[in-house]
Amino acid sequence: MQEATVSFKARAERALADPTLKLAIDRTTGTAERKRAVAMTQFPQFEAARERGKRIKDHVIANLDHYLLEFERNAIESGAKVHWASTAEEASQIVVSLCKQANAKRVTRVKSMLGEEIGLPHALDEAGIERVETDLAEHIVQLGGDRPSHIVWPSMHRTREQVSDMFKRAHRVPHQEETIEAMVASARRELRDKFLSADVSISGANFLIANTGATCTVTNEGNAELTTTPPRVHIVTAGIEKLVPSIEHAFLMLRLLVRSATGADVTQYTTFHCGPKQPGDRDGPEEFHIVLVDNGRTRMLRDAALKEMLRCIRCGACMNHCVVFRQLGGHVYGGTYPGPMGAVLTPVFDGLESSRDLPHACTMNGKCQEVCPVAIPLPTLLRGWRDRSWREGLEPTAARFGLSIHTFVASHPRLYRLGTAIAIKVMRLFSRGGLVRGMPGLGAWTKHRDFPAPARRSFMAMYKNSENKR
Amino acid sequence: MSARETILNAVRAGLDNRKVDAEAVRREADALLQDLDAVRPELPAGALVDAFIARVTSPKVAATAERIKDVNELPAAVRRYLDLHKLPPSVALQPAAVLKNLSWHGLETRGEVAADDIVGVGIARWGIAETGSLVFHSNPETPILANFLPLYHIVMVHESAIVAFLDDYAAVVVGQRPPRNVNLITGASGTTDIEGSLVLGAHGPAHLHVVIVKDTPEL
Ligand code: SF4
Numbered sequence: 001m002q003e004a005t006v007s008f009k010a011r012a013e014r015a016l017a018d019p020t021l022k023l024a025i026d027r028t029t030g031t032a033e034r035k036r037a038v039a040m041t042q043f044p045q046f047e048a049a050r051e052r053g054k055r056i057k058d059h060v061i062a063n064l065d066h067y068l069l070e071f072e073r074n075a076i077e078s079g080a081k082v083h084w085a086s087t088a089e090e091a092s093q094i095v096v097s098l099c100k101q102a103n104a105k106r107v108t109r110v111k112s113m114l115g116e117e118i119g120l121p122h123a124l125d126e127a128g129i130e131r132v133e134t135d136l137a138e139h140i141v142q143l144g145g146d147r148p149s150h151i152v153w154p155s156m157h158r159t160r161e162q163v164s165d166m167f168k169r170a171h172r173v174p175h176q177e178e179t180i181e182a183m184v185a186s187a188r189r190e191l192r193d194k195f196l197s198a199d200v201s202i203s204g205a206n207f208l209i210a211n212t213g214a215t216c217t218v219t220n221e222g223n224a225e226l227t228t229t230p231p232r233v234h235i236v237t238a239g240i241e242k243l244v245p246s247i248e249h250a251f252l253m254l255r256l257l258v259r260s261a262t263g264a265d266v267t268q269y270t271t272f273h274c275g276p277k278q279p280g281d282r283d284g285p286e287e288f289h290i291v292l293v294d295n296g297r298t299r300m301l302r303d304a305a306l307k308e309m310l311r312c313i314r315c316g317a318c319m320n321h322c323v324v325f326r327q328l329g330g331h332v333y334g335g336t337y338p339g340p341m342g343a344v345l346t347p348v349f350d351g352l353e354s355s356r357d358l359p360h361a362c363t364m365n366g367k368c369q370e371v372c373p374v375a376i377p378l379p380t381l382l383r384g385w386r387d388r389s390w391r392e393g394l395e396p397t398a399a400r401f402g403l404s405i406h407t408f409v410a411s412h413p414r415l416y417r418l419g420t421a422i423a424i425k426v427m428r429l430f431s432r433g434g435l436v437r438g439m440p441g442l443g444a445w446t447k448h449r450d451f452p453a454p455a456r457r458s459f460m461a462m463y464k465n466s467e468n469k470r
Numbered sequence: 471m472s473a474r475e476t477i478l479n480a481v482r483a484g485l486d487n488r489k490v491d492a493e494a495v496r497r498e499a500d501a502l503l504q505d506l507d508a509v510r511p512e513l514p515a516g517a518l519v520d521a522f523i524a525r526v527t528s529p530k531v532a533a534t535a536e537r538i539k540d541v542n543e544l545p546a547a548v549r550r551y552l553d554l555h556k557l558p559p560s561v562a563l564q565p566a567a568v569l570k571n572l573s574w575h576g577l578e579t580r581g582e583v584a585a586d587d588i589v590g591v592g593i594a595r596w597g598i599a600e601t602g603s604l605v606f607h608s609n610p611e612t613p614i615l616a617n618f619l620p621l622y623h624i625v626m627v628h629e630s631a632i633v634a635f636l637d638d639y640a641a642v643v644v645g646q647r648p649p650r651n652v653n654l655i656t657g658a659s660g661t662t663d664i665e666g667s668l669v670l671g672a673h674g675p676a677h678l679h680v681v682i683v684k685d686t687p688e689l
Contacts, residue, residue, distance in 0.1 A: 028666040042511065049509040056502050063498075065481045066490045078648070084474040136672060137663035153663060160665050184661060184669040191673065196585060212648045222618050222659040222674025225651070229614045240477065245499040247643075251636040252502075252509060262662070265511070265530060266601045266636075269674070270654040277650060280610035282565065284650045294477045301484030 008357035011332045020159050025329050028156040032320045035263025036371070043259060053256045054375045057311035060243050061301065067210045067243040068292070074213030078275030080288045085118075088349075091237060091293045092123035095202060098235055098289055099129055104199035108227045110217060111135035112204020113151050113314055114237050114293060117336045117349065120202070132194045134223040136187055143170050149330030151337060152261050152316040157329050191223075201228045201285070203273075205238040206257065206313070207250045208290075214274035215290060216250055218258065218267040225271055234285040236273070240292050241310045247272065253313060256373035260315040296348045305384035309344050311374040318368035318378060324361050333358060340368040340378045347385055356394050359385035506637055511600065513634055518599050519682060522632045525602035526680050531657040532670075533602070533678040537629075541683050544626055545574045548591055551624060551679055552577075557589055562620060564592035566611040569626075583616035590620030590675075594655075596639055597632040597682070603656040604680065605639055607649040614651045623658070623675040629684050 015021055040046055060067055072082045085091035099107055107129050109115065121142075124131045133142040140155035141148055143166040148154030155163070160180055167183055168174045171190045175182035203224055205215035215236045217224040228234045244250045258264050277284035300306040319325040319339025330338030335346030335355065343358035359382040368378045389395050471479075513521050519537075526535045538547055552559055560578040563569045569591060570581060583590045592612075594604035604625050608614050617623065633639050636654075659674030670676045 024665065028662075031662070031666040045509055045511060052502065052509045059498055059502060062485065063490065063495050065478055065485065066492065066495055068478065068481065084472070084477055086473045086476050090473060134673070135663070136661045140663065153666070155663055156666075158664075163664050180664045180667055181669050183664060184672055188671065188673055192585065195673075214648055214652075220660050220662070221672035223672070225614055225653065226618045226673050229618075229651075240481075245502075246640070248503050248637055248640045249499070251640060254636070255510060266603060266654070266656050268655065268657050268660055270603075270656075272648065272652040274648040274650055274652075278608075281608055281650055282610060282613035283615050284608060292477070294473075294480070298477060298480035298484055301481060 006334075008332065008334065008361065011334060012328055012361075015328045015332050020162075021157060021329050022327070024157055024159050025326055028150070028153050029320045029326055032152075032262060032316070036260060036317060036320070037263075039259040039263040039265065043255075043265075046256075046259070049252065049256055050373055050375055053253055053313075053373060054311060056244065056249050056252060057241075057313075057374055060245065061241065061307070061310050064240065064243070064301070067245065068240060070210040071208050071213055071243055072292075074211060075275070075290055076213070078213045078288075079278075080213060080275050080290050083289060083291045085291055085293045085295070088118040088293075088295045091118040091291055091295065092120050094291050095120060095235055095237060096123050096127045096129070098233065099124070099200050100127070102200050102233045102287070104129055104233070106130045106132060106194065106198045107200045107202060108132045108134050108195060108198040108231065109138070110201070110203035110219070110224045110227045111138045111154065112202075112237060113148075113336065114204045114239050115202065116148060117239075118237065118293060118295060120237070132191070132198065134191055134195065134221075134227045135219070136184065136221060136223075139187055139191065140166065143167075147331065148336075149338065150316060150319060151314050151339075151341075157331065195223075195226045196230050198227075198231045200233040200235060201231045202235045202237065203228055205236050205242055205290075207244050207253065208238055208242045209247055209250055209272065210243055211246045212272075212274055214247075214272040216270065216272050218254070218270050220262075220264075220268045222269050225269060228273060228285065229283050232285055233287040233289070234273070234276075235289045235291065237291045237293060240294055240297050241312075257313050257315050260317040260371065260373040300348060305388075306344070306348065306381065308376050309341075309348075309381060311376055312341055312345075313374060314341075315373055317371040317373065318376075321367045321371050323363055323365065323367070328361075333361075340382070341376075344378060344381045344385070352385065352389055352392065353394055356385070356389045359383075359389070503637075506635070510635060510637070513599055518632050518634055519629050521634075522597050522599040522602065523680075523682065525599060526657075528602070531602040533657050533680055535680040535682065537682045537684070539684050541568065541626070541685055542572060544569075544591075544681060544683070545572055545577060547681050548589075548624055549577060551622075552589065555622065555677075557622065561589045561591050561624075562587040562616075564590065564612060564616045566593050568593060583613070583619050585619055587620045589622045589624065590616055591624045592616055592626070594625050594627040595631060596642070597627045597680075598634075598636055598639055598654070599632055600635045601654075601656055603636075603654045606651075606653040606655065608651040608653075609649055614653065617653055617655060618659075618674045620675055621671065622677045622679070624679045624681065625655075626681045626683055629682050632682075 133139045137155040149157040175186040207216040276288040325339040333342045337345045346355045523535045526533045562580045562583040596605040658670045658678045659672045660670045661672035
């Protein structure tokens with residue numbers, strides 16, 4: 001959807017030329033990768049848990065109609081109103097009209113990737129409703145007027161200096177000291193009264209619990225509860241694949257989700273929201289709405305090549321471990337979801353024609369599949385998109401393609417240094433038997449960096465070595 | 471056709487319009503909960519309460535903890551905590567009868583937690599040793615905001631209400647009507663949103679102190 005007019009390569013050029021971006025990406029993904037590795041050494045049951053998690057999700061997907069109806073029944077029983085939306089537009093329309101019915105002037109939002117997927121921030125802005133993002137990272141994204149660049153750390157592309165500037169310009173009582181602590185305190189001061197004075201809150205859900213009708217949020221900041229408790233109306237938007245049979249199943253998934261996302265064992269706050277305020281409750285919303293969103297998910301269900309993607313629990317591990325993501329960041333992917341999972345999902349949401357470059361931006365090193373907590377064979381799914389792109393005649397001719405990708409990679413030393421992985425593997429796989437020509441001209445290669453000596457070791461050896469240095 | 475019908479039909483078509491056998495689905499779902507020890511971390515050997523405290527005070531959770539013998543010792547424990555952190559002798563109490571009925575002399579108390587309260591004192595229904603989590607169920611004595619507004623949160627939990635695993639908490643509440651909110655709270659509020667570096671006190675409490683009391687719970 002976004003930036004459809006700017007090609008992947010143009011966006012990648014821009015990212016590679018940005019001197020602070022690589023630094024910002026490394027700070028966040030590097031920490032995430034290290035912390036996950038430590039968490040894994042403390043959880044030797046991971047392999048078994050992952051197999052179980054995969055089976056739970058497969059079981060739910062194989063019985064999705066059953067679980068949707070069970071969830072709906074129990075949610076209604078708890079006093080919730082359940083809405084269904086086939087498309088992104090339908091979903092955001094439902095939310096906007098619920099806000100209008102509630103006469104909402106100010107809406108507080110808990111970060112939700114589904115909300116981004118259905119274009120909710122934009123729809124609320126269009127409707128003239130004041131939207132307050134309460135997750136710190138989303139607050140930064142909102143102030144910066146751009147888009148999330150990571151599904152767990154949406155403002156990962158910003159350095160502390162940039163954040164400091166934005167806060168100083170926007171906050172009523174900004175920080176004095178140039179520390180991250182002082183900046184966080186500034187945001188706390190700025191947002192506190194907004195939490196308490198909003199008319200409607202909107203959240204996503206990490207899990208939908210079929211046998212109780214509850215929705216589950218996980219956060220570290222505590223903003224979900226502060227957001228969803230004071231307003232009169234709470235609206236949840238959730239993809240239909242978020243179902244689990246029970247809270248017990250949710251706990252098994254939670255152990256996988258949090259370790260894979262941040263390396264913690266659980267987030268600071270895990271909350272199950274079930275219906276509106278109950279008799280005698282001192283706080284909580286009077287109306288509780290749940291919008292169940294399809295937006296391409298049933299199409300994925302019917303598609304053997306994509307069905308497995310419905311297991312995804314949006315942990316972000318695949319992007320933290322992706323060599324391409326770590327060079328380019330999230331915006332380059334152009335859709336709501338970046339990294340390997342985004343390269344699989346964006347063609348579903350935005351169409352293959354405008355996003356066919358994404359499945360090619362992959363070295364096929366298999367790292368993403370290795371760390372995925374529900375064992376999604378991401379490289380295989382990406383290869384499926386590449387094949388489809390060929391079949392549908394969306395690809396340029398083999399030779400031209402091989403040359404253009406190779407020229408691009410070879411003229412960008414940072415990518416070239418990834419080994420000739422992208423170049424060679426992609427060309428071998430996708431030149432369709434057509435001979436890939438030798439080295440094309442390298443005229444553009446000193447544009448952003450000095451050209452280093454070509455790699456002699458294998459890509460993985462280099463990658464591992466760079467890991468050890470960190 | 472409504473969006474509901476459209477979606478359900480599309481799901482059914484995607485599943486080859488097979489017939490749903492609810493009983494079989496339930497059996498399969500139950501089977502996925504077998505042999506939990508194989509798919510969850512191990513607890514350290516020894517008493518549950520020790521495992522819980524070790525977890526709460528570990529760097530991963532980064533809260534503080536202490537034990538008292540009797541609920542009547544709570545005000546003194548709160549007093550000590552305030553002194554240690556050089557905080558004014560004033561606390562907001564979660565509106566629970568157990569807390570209200572204690573003798574708080576020497577401390578100014580309020581029966582509700584407000585937006586700008588510095589110290590809140592609450593009581594959790596359960597503790598979970600696996601994660602060091604405290605569990606709260608919203609009800610007339612447990613407003614949810616009381617857990618999120620104060621800067622310092624002191625929480626009492628009964629030793630007998632400490633369970634081993636997340637799954638054990640689930641087993642305790644199975645079949646009950648869920649409250650509006652179940653909060654599992656594990657340490658203080660934190661964020662890593664600016665350059666991945668951890669800062670406490672993002673929106674919720676910056677400090678969490680857990681007081682484990684030995685007597686039996688009044689649930
Ligand atoms: S594909 Fe796997 S690793 Fe990537 S976000 Fe989804 S669950 Fe996590």
